Amino acid sequence: VPHPPLIVPGVGHGREREIKSTVDAYREVARRVAALQPDTVVVSSPHTTTYLDYLHIAPGPGARGTFARFGDATDGSHVTYDEELVAELCRLAREEGIPAGTSGERERDLDWGVLVPLHFLQQAYNERRAAGTEPAPYRVVRMGISGLSPLQHYRMGQAVARAAERLDRRIAYVASGDLSHKLTEDGPYGLSPDGSVFDRLTCDAFASGNFLSLLTADPGLCERAAECGLRSFQIMAGALDRTPVSSELLSYEGPFGVGY
Numbered sequence: 001v002p003h004p005p006l007i008v009p010g011v012g013h014g015r016e017r018e019i020k021s022t023v024d025a026y027r028e029v030a031r032r033v034a035a036l037q038p039d040t041v042v043v044s045s046p047h048t049t050t051y052l053d054y055l056h057i058a059p060g061p062g063a064r065g066t067f068a069r070f071g072d073a074t075d076g077s078h079v080t081y082d083e084e085l086v087a088e089l090c091r092l093a094r095e096e097g098i099p100a101g102t103s104g105e106r107e108r109d110l111d112w113g114v115l116v117p118l119h120f121l122q123q124a125y126n127e128r129r130a131a132g133t134e135p136a137p138y139r140v141v142r143m144g145i146s147g148l149s150p151l152q153h154y155r156m157g158q159a160v161a162r163a164a165e166r167l168d169r170r171i172a173y174v175a176s177g178d179l180s181h182k183l184t185e186d187g188p189y190g191l192s193p194d195g196s197v198f199d200r201l202t203c204d205a206f207a208s209g210n211f212l213s214l215l216t217a218d219p220g221l222c223e224r225a226a227e228c229g230l231r232s233f234q235i236m237a238g239a240l241d242r243t244p245v246s247s248e249l250l251s252y253e254g255p256f257g258v259g260y
Contacts, residue, residue, distance in 0.1 A: 001026060002178045002229070002260040003045070003116040010072030022260045025251035030117075030124035034135060038172040040082045041121070042141040042160055042239070044232040045113030045176045049106045052147035055093075055156050057086055059102035063142070065110030077110055077118040082139035085171075088163040089141070098155050099148065113176040114142055138172075145231035150215040153231050157238020175236035177229010179203075179259025187257015189226045198225035199252070199259040202233070209247030211237035 006012035007023060016023060033041070049056040061083065066076030086102065093100040110118070118140075128135050141160075145153065157173075164171045179202055180195035181188050198221055205213045214233050222230055253260055 001029060001117050001174060001176055002258075003047075003113045003176050004178065004256070004258065004260060005067055005070040005112050005116065006256075007116060008067055008070075008072060008075055008119055010075045011067050011070045018255055019253060019260060021251040021253050026117075026120045027123070028250060030120040031127070033121060033172045034124035034128055036170070036172065037136050038138055039136075039169045040085055040139045040141060040164070040171045041174060042143070042171050043114050043117065043174040043176055044143050044145060044235045045111055046145050046228050046232055047111035047113040048142055048144035049104065050144045050146060051104065053099055054104065055098065055100035055146045055148065055152070056104060056144045057089060057100060057102050058108075058142040059086070059105060060108070062140075063108050063110050065115050067112065067115060070112070075119065077115055077122065079110065079118070079140040079142075080137075082141050082169070085139075085141055085163055085167055085169055088167055089159055092159040092163050093156070096155060096159060098152060098159060099146075100143075100156055100159075110142070117174050117176055143235075145235070150231070150234050153234035154215060154238035154241070157235040158241050160235070160239045161241065161243070173236050173239045175229065175232045177232040179225075179227055179229065179254070181226040181228065181258050182224075183254040183259060184257035189257075191257075192224050192226070194221050194224040195226070195259070198222060198227055199254065202227075202230070202259075203249055203252050205233075206247060207249035209245045211240070
């Protein structure tokens with residue numbers, strides 16, 4: 001899923017209507033997750049603490065955050081972390097030689113790469129409550145990305161799946177990340193022909209379930225496209241390793257120069 005803050009009404013002030021397809025798809029995804037009632041929601045975000053050589057997992061009992069930096073201090077989330085799953089994930093990372101853990105947290109507050117998906121998930125849970133169905137609460141595991149190789153990100157996703165299996169956790173994995181930031185001349189980084197190429201590659205992977213292409217994408221192409229979410233998607237791919245996947249692309253658009 002993407003994470004444009006303007007998709008939240010208190011930030012967008014009407015501009016969210018310009019990405020209606022993204023909004024509708026987000027709501028549908030959130031409804032599906034809420035119907036599954038996972039024990040834990042695992043979120044990877046490019047805007048959580050990031051290091052070149054280390055995959056950071058947020059420590060502690062929980063965290064909160066709002067969209068105050070984008071002009072809306074009233075909309076936000078307060079989550080409880082799944083500390084047992086975090087501990088198991090760290091233990092598996094040590095066993096497997098994956099440079100990952102809870103050290104080096106620089107920002108405790110939830111970032112917008114986590115807040116945006118949680119905004120829609122909370123809406124879906126509230127809808128179920130309004131309909132008379134009280135969903136079980138979920139906990140959260142939050143992690144960043146890194147400068148490590150695609151294989152290391154994939155292995156991190158595999159560790160997520162193994163940790164969940166060992167603890168008998170039903171998890172939903174949320175790979176937060178936008179696509180290219182170079183789709184239009186007036187976009188945040190200008191226009192690059194590689195922007196649309198990268199976005200087609202990624203959308204094809206999501207539509208087909210062929211996640212191998214997310215691991216073998218040309219690094220030069222990815223850099224020229226100014227992508228945001230690829231390494232988050234690579235962790236997701238690892239979490240789905242050896243799992244039968246029914247893949248569906250619900251929406252893609254890029255009206256503000258960024259691929260959603």
